[in-house]
Amino acid sequence: MTASITDVARAAGVSASTVSRALRGRPGVSEEVRAQITAVAAQLGYTASRSAASLASGRTFTIGVVVPYVGRWFFGTVLDSAEQVFSAAGYDVLLYNLGSPETRKRFFTRLPVRKRVDAVLSLLIPDEEESAALRSLGVPLATTVGGTRPGFTVVGIDDRAGTESAVRHLVNLGHRRIGMISGSSGPQHWTTPVERRNAYLDVLTDAGIEHDAALEADGDYTVEGGERAMTELLAVSRPPTAVFAQSDEMAMGALRALRRHRLKVPDDVSVVGFDDHELADVVGLTTVAQPVAEQGAEAARLLLRQLDEPDAEPPAEQVRMPIRLVLRETTAPPRPRGPQ
Amino acid sequence: MTASITDVARAAGVSASTVSRALRGRPGVSEEVRAQITAVAAQLGYTASRSAASLASGRTFTIGVVVPYVGRWFFGTVLDSAEQVFSAAGYDVLLYNLGSPETRKRFFTRLPVRKRVDAVLSLLIPDEEESAALRSLGVPLATTVGGTRPGFTVVGIDDRAGTESAVRHLVNLGHRRIGMISGSSGPQHWTTPVERRNAYLDVLTDAGIEHDAALEADGDYTVEGGERAMTELLAVSRPPTAVFAQSDEMAMGALRALRRHRLKVPDDVSVVGFDDHELADVVGLTTVAQPVAEQGAEAARLLLRQLDEPDAEPPAEQVRMPIRLVLRETTAPPRPRGPQ
DNA sequence: AATATGAACGCAAACGCTTGCGCAACAACG
DNA sequence: CGTTGTTGCGCAAGCGTTTGCGTTCATATT
Known part of the structure; x- marks a missing residue:
């Protein structure tokens, strides 16, 4: 099938561990060896298997995003911007579209994100039970759209x-x-x-x-x-x-x-x-x-920060983004009608 | 952390292999043992680690969906319906939002879906090189939005x-x-x-x-x-x-x-x-x-079918969905202006 | 010259599951 | 009552990584 890490190791004349360290920028590899390994890997079209990597390391480099309706403008826009932030940081996003009550219930009982994501961004407000389920995942949690919940970083508006x-x-x-x-x-x-x-x-x-x-x-x-x-x-x-x-x-x-x-x-x-x-x-x-897109991006950023600094788990931040009234053509003084 | 398969095995007094078979509905397990294992698993809140499972089996139960702009109505709607079909079938969806040329290029060179998905649905039309990259994944491929390409199942309209x-x-x-x-x-x-x-x-x-x-x-x-x-x-x-x-x-x-x-x-x-x-x-x-949503759903269904029957890989199906003119209020005969 | 120090790398043990194979136990067959 | 199947289950070998620890070797230290 596709090349594995041992193929690269063999071709480069080193051990698999060195390949792993070299490709991930870990110390303990001389620059020349690293360069050679990088070249060999590129030539073989090697990409580390995420499954194997996350099994071994515990990190999945994947973010779970749960949204009520991807099709609606608001959620689509939030998702769009959040995804860009995540993917720029090297994370993939696993999407869960929970439109109907059944899919929603199924998601929260089976919790398919378990052991699969490093964090979850929820675009819907989980109820008490649901948010407990999410907290049980033991990963950073964030929410856009109002309604603060314990354990969640929430970004919203006033x-x-x-x-x-x-x-x-x-x-x-x-x-x-x-x-x-x-x-x-x-x-x-x-x-x-x-x-x-x-x-x-x-x-x-x-x-x-x-x-x-x-x-x-x-x-x-x-x-x-x-x-x-x-x-x-x-x-x-x-x-x-x-x-x-x-x-x-x-x-x-x-x-x-x-x-x-x-x-x-x-x-x-x-x-x-x-x-x-x-x-x-x-x-x-x-x-x-x-600022819809900005809310998604900001929530994503906050999540990434928590992943980078797992030390001081900040106790549920809360961010409020600015709003402003945009005057267009659907408002005017009332038409004076008759008396009064 | 969370319960593993051996925890369940121990608690149920059986081996890990039996737990695996029992929970996935495989034959070779008596009904009573299966019931007991199911109960224990539920009580322990056990869910199989997807990483480990896919590493071992090669199946990821994940579909990669690549889309140009999730935020746009058309793509959001297609994604929405496709996701529903996938998740109903037990598949997760990995979303790749390829708005800018850079992210697009990055996606196709690094190909983060490699070894991570069982199939990919592309909502954008890959060029020759890109579609070759996708084909190299060795998984079923589908596309909505016109432009037939070899190796892709395409569903679109006339x-x-x-x-x-x-x-x-x-x-x-x-x-x-x-x-x-x-x-x-x-x-x-x-x-x-x-x-x-x-x-x-x-x-x-x-x-x-x-x-x-x-x-x-x-x-x-x-x-x-x-x-x-x-x-x-x-x-x-x-x-x-x-x-x-x-x-x-x-x-x-x-x-x-x-x-x-x-x-x-x-x-x-x-x-x-x-x-x-x-x-x-x-x-x-x-x-x-x-029929926007239907196109997404149909493409998803075709993909799932190919996954179910890997035997006769159907040579790039092509589905055309019906269209119809919807008359509303923005069309009328031209205003007769002056002579002619 | 002998020893301590550190850098570069290999070994091997996980990680949590799947699955081919082997082995009981038991039923059915002649 | 020996055979042949069948059923139900455990063993153990992977799957492809990561990572703690050990080894080697060159360099710095006394």
Whole structure:
């Protein structure tokens, strides 16, 4: 089949151990021998078997990345940037796509990453049991997307501040009936939706606007969900003149619903999203931007650092990346309608 | 650390070989012993080390997936569905994100998948040298996205038919000046753009429309590129009344350019895309839909089949999935302008 | 000149599994 | 009751690395 380390050793007239040391830059090999071995290895097209290497050394040079839906822009982007950091550092990434509850359960019970990865980056928030399972792996752990958990390095954004800037923007424009499309469908421990909701409520209170439960709808974090939610909001007795969607996908769904209702954006209703999706710009969506790719890269970097310095296991770092409101064309003052 | 096979063997009062056979469903183990071993293994939380297993058996139960940009919708979606098929079959996926030329080169020279995967699915078209490198792995190979190569199972769509339906639709609406935004920037061997271009030219010829090179622009397969390309097209002496974009992303860029030019779609110019992007619906884009997720799943299935029946290595299958034109709101007859 | 020091390298023992083979024990056959 | 199968299991030899330790030899030290 392909060349093994002993083939290289034989061809170079040295022992296998020397080949191993030479190729991995370990001390104890003279420069000339190292050069010769390197040449022979290249000529034979030799690459060390990762299986054998990790069996012997315990290091796998592989990072496990678990993500809910690779297909969604947010996760795809985080994964993309994280992978680049990992591969630049010589690590491979083992991907686990845990869309359905079944695959998710299967992953956490069988834990296929055991003895296979040096660290894991989770793009979903594990519940108590799941995070315990991950901790049992005994490797550094990191998470993007909110919800701090013990033992995890988490990098995220300030959901509160982001939401406040969005909602306050609507208030400043003069809106009083401000709806919200949330993504509350997730599991309990997933804190982002509740943080955003709290921030939304606080801004309303600050502005002296009484909260109307009828102006909240669940959009399930999808385009379709957002469309449904907006449709619901339009059906209440006094519909909102502006809505804050907790994700751009939902905001886009809302835009579609509005178009179907022949309502003008932003003249009839203003819309602001969250994320700054790749295509938010295309549809002119005002949104609060978060550095998605950077979060993935940063989480990856933190993980690598922990691998490099296994000494002082830093007790669950927490990094917050900046957010900012991006004004585009879906927000404007409310249309003065009749009295008031 | 974590339990090993000998721990389980000892606890169950049998030999390691029996544990191995029992847990993997191999014959030669009585049902009662198997049950007992299973119980002990579960209680100890035992999972076989993949490194050791693959070192011993040669099978890695891992598939390498190489993709140009995980972050892009198309690739993310293909990856998503392929991963599901693989993981359902008990395979893990090792992801290689080869965005930049450097990482790409590094991947193909160092070939980190060597001795690490049982098969590889490539979402990018390897050139002659690269595909030779992959073939040297001696494992089943598959590709989505056009461009057949020896030794690869390829699943794709009929680019020709797809393009024809799109362009013919524009012709049927009465358009005579039909522009095209292509993604020709790729490497030579990447056939999709040229196939689509040929189909475009053929339809024009069939319709008795002389081809105008000024109506073609490169959009680089990105939103920004599409916007730039559309801007260029609008600057020619007699701008197109309709444009066919070779991808939805570019079409969306075109839409943005048109909006910036205060041109109405479809009244002033019609736009049709290609892919049926997740958000094509949101912007009302007429497009030719291709079953993206299905392509990933199908490619994965074909790969698994080859792994199951290593006997008759089928000589490079080729699968074509159906496409269909999806009519939405960005196409209409040309606005009658002045004379002619 | 004798000894200590260190650099360069080889030996061999892991690492945790798989698998061909051998060996009991027992059933079925004539 | 001896043969021939069959079934269930253990032995031990790998799989291709890494790495602690030992050996050799040249150089520095007294």
